[in-house]
Amino acid sequence: GIKLELIGQINILNDKTNSYDFFSMSKDLEPAGILVESKQFKWKFSSVDKQHESYFGVNVQLRYFVRLNIIKGYSGNIQKEIDFIVQNLSIPPEINNTIKMEVGIEDCLHIEFEYDKSKYHLKDVVVGKVYFLL
Helix, strand or coil, X not given: XXXXXXXXXXXXXXXXXXXXXXXXXXXXXXCCCCCCCCCCCCCCCCCCCCCCCCXXXXXEEEEEEXXXXXXXXXXXXXXXXXXXXXXXXXXXXXXXXXXXXXXXECCCEEEEEEECCCCCCCCCCCCEEEEEEX
16 A cells, blocks of 8 residues: 655654654555556645744754655565655744843952843844943
């Protein structure tokens, strides 16, 4: 038979045996039998909640992919995986106040940090001021 799976998976990269499927759906496209000519399949996974974004880091990755399995009995199975990226876009916050922090040694040196906003997008540039108070 021919089976299609939609999978969300977390992989720890330095441990190839340790992966966790946090999401899985499957569809049977064709029952077991004989396929004698080319055939095209239309498929759709509807109402899928992809709550986590794709992530590819140094030690861990969170990936979504479609896996196609063709079960061929005695001659061995065929498996193909195709990754796709998930990015969850959100509306920027309406209130994004400045942040002030102060560290120092009593009666000696105080350093004050001031940032122009409290929430940043990954592509934002952090702009701020540093004050040295003696």
